[in-house]
């Protein structure tokens with residue numbers, strides 16, 4: 001992103017005014033359209049709000065923009081020889097369609113991070129650069145000749161990748177399958193998107209865990225689904241709750257994240273797995289098993305997935321490289337009955353014509369290489385190390401103010417806040433102090449929880465991040481609640 | 483894909499029966515589900531239909547499948563200790579959602595190609611392996627250190643790629659823009675998908691060219707849009723037709739492919755470009771300019787895009803690497819006003835969390851490299867050469883039976899068939915003889931047209947392909963129409 005040049009003799013506000021004038025003249029902000037708020041621009045450009053206010057007043061005096069400082073600022077119509085009807089009402093178009101915008105908290109976090117990359121990041125659910133196998137991947141890329149024909153890919157995904165996933169799934173997840181049952185997707189995310197868009201219809205009732213990663217995705221509401229909650233305890237969701245929901249709402253599908261659940265870290269108990277599968281097959285109810293974290297397990301193998309015990313063929317299984325290698329690869333997979341794989345592959349063609357072949361080649365090489373096992377070992381150790389750093393910092397800074405269960409795998413720690421504080425205010429206080437986390441209400445449960453991702457921040461920043469968070473929390477506690 | 487081993491002592495039918503039994507036991511075909519038809523399986527496995535019939539009867543005698551040969555074959559319920567309610571009704575789920583399946587002709591062509599890769603391919607709208615810069619890309623990949631942090635990408639796409647697209651768009655397409663107005667997508671396809679899903683609502687009327695690539699995409703119907711046709715002549719679509727459609731149907735958006743239009747090859751005349759833009763700004767009507775072919779122009783620069791003359795900010799511009807480098811890269815871009823870029827980037831996050839970083843790095847390197855210009859020169863020459871081969875073959879084999887206009891860019895030749903033949907029958911006759919093309923009706927116009935892509939087949943196969951096509955056509959002409 002463009003930033004003003006602090007070494008230049010030209011004042012910051014004038015640089016910003018010129019930059020905005022150019023973007024306006026190129027049509028990024030057509031006549032009549034709204035400019036970003038002063039706060040947002042200041043954050044994006046890394047300057048004080050007063051500098052943006054100066055730049056705006058410069059543009060206002062040139063007749064390029066109009067509207068008062070503070071309330072929305074718009075590009076003028078007249079200056080450009082255009083009358084109101086001349087430009088499409090882009091704002092109205094942007095509000096069209098069925099697609100709900102991302103949750104405000106998630107947008108706010110993204111905005112804060114893109115404006116100030118030095119924020120200590122307990123929010124992004126991914127690995128830090130040093131945990132990702134970047135060097136291994138770079139080596140593989142320079143060693144192998146990627147001269148395969150780069151035409152449109154097979155609708156189910158790159159065949160050699162599907163071929164190496166067969167023994168991978170067998171070895172690490174005890175799942176028996178063939179390449180023809182596998183669909184490669186852009187991470188788990190696209191698998192979830194395809195399921196909600198193509199297998200369910202508006203008005204259908206689905207059950208999801210509470211709290212759950214799924215609540216952070218407006219995708220479920222965008223598809224018009226009615227969401228019903230399965231409370232998660234230490235052993236995950238309870239089969240009896242599912243039966244009750246099914247009776248009352250004719251649930252059409254269940255979404256579970258059985259291992260190191262996001263956000264709670266819970267692991268679905270073996271007894272519950274068995275009863276859930278029995279129930280699913282008794283009711284003919286499909287189960288979506290979202291399983292991105294299993295291989296991060298710090299202490300040996302996690303329980304077998306539902307899919308490995310799925311005699312009745314009730315389970316759609318989803319995996320991903322995001323949490324064990326790199327989220328920027330965008331390689332995930334689904335294992336599903338033929339009718340489903342064909343349907344989803346067909347629909348995906350229409351959305352994006354499939355994934356790029358190159359990251360699929362890289363992923364296949366990486367899985368087959370001698371790098372994979374040592375990488376996993378190192379990843380697990382380092383995740384556990386970071387988890388322990390986080391826990392030590394929390395104990396030092398916040399004893400009595402928070403409580404949590406120690407997770408045995410995954411990237412996240414789910415904390416209950418003892419005092420009652422306002423989610424949004426806590427987030428703003430934290431951002432002001434240079435740290436971000438995800439407010440618990442994003443995951444559907446009542447507020448009063450916080451998700452800390454310990455995988456993304458650098459180990460040496462974890463302490464400072466928690467100190468800042470503790471300051472933010474204490475600042476709110478000092479103010480008497482209204 | 484698994485194929486039976488023709489060297490093995492085990493008979494083909496027994497290998498196929500074992501293979502199917504395994505896939506059934508793994509849950510690819512759960513109890514009660516339907517197996518692919520005998521014809522389809524035979525095509526996939528590259529065997530005679532009678533071999534599949536034998537394999538099926540073996541499985542039938544083992545009680546694994548049931549149903550008569552010819553009518554649908556299903557996996558039995560009883561053998562697996564399951565009663566009908568035990569498995570989700572996957573077929574019903576596969577029919578859910580709003581998403582229409584791909585067109586039967588497109589599925590048929592894909593099926594035929596995946597069963598018999600040696601078919602001469604005049605159907606796939608892409609470059610052949612030797613036209614793609616595979617070696618250049620392979621060199622770039624081994625030369626550069628791809629150790630950038632592979633985290634979730636910026637919602638608008640990889641910043642260095644957007645940065646090199648700014649001078650690219652300026653140099654080759656006379657478009658002035660900044661990186662903040664660019665959204666990177668999975669080819670043009672995902673740009674179109676995002677526009678239809680997120681900016682338009684069910685029931686909205688849109689205008690598209692007739693014939694048009696867009697008719698081959700059920701995506702427009704899936705979004706519930708009402709489609710109205712702008713007939714295409716040698717100079718593209720006519721502004722007056724758009725005005726008439728707008729009056730009658732309150733058109734909300736226009737989709738145009740102004741340069742070397744797919745399928746006709748037409749180039750929108752300069753006068754019409756100007757009038758279209760005036761009309762769009764008079765009506766406040768957004769224009770989607772889909773421009774994947776411009777840089778293939780065989781004889782110098784094609785006309786400036788609408789976007790370059792778009793003073794009123796009416797145009798959403800879409801470009802892609804698919805037709806000038808490699809479709810398997812899956813890198814395309816949209817240039818649009820800020821409100822639209824932000825909205826679509828936000829929605830795309832929910833669908834797939836963005837593109838893989840690696841192909842975007844590769845695309846950026848390629849654009850910046852000294853390989854790009856020479857590659858373009860070579861590509862244009864070779865496309866023209868293949869076009870001429872195709873035309874020579876058509877003249878030799880089919881004079882009097884077809885007519886066409888010679889395209890000056892792009893990958894396709896659009897032919898009118900003089901005799902009246904049945905689209906689907908012609909396609910089957912052609913597949914039987916080892917060649918595929920796309921029936922014209924896929925693009926929305928009346929039948930009686932054929933699209934030949936000359937870019938995908940190897941130059942040395944073009945002659946033989948057209949001979950086979952001519953045989954197929956003649957075979958139909960000999961049969962008196964009913």
Ligand SMILES: Cc1ncc(COP(=O)(O)O)c(C=O)c1O
Nearest residue numbers: 125187188189213257262320322
């Ligand atoms: C439970 C769960 N499922 C799916 C995803 C999507 O990840 P990706 O698409 O990168 O695989 C995430 C990411 O945070 C997750 O936590």
Ligand SMILES: Cc1ncc(COP(=O)(O)O)c(C=O)c1O
Nearest residue numbers: 607669670671695739744802804
């Ligand atoms: C006119 C047009 N637009 C868009 C596309 C989609 O191509 P891609 O998504 O590979 O860029 C095509 C492909 O054939 C096309 O012909």
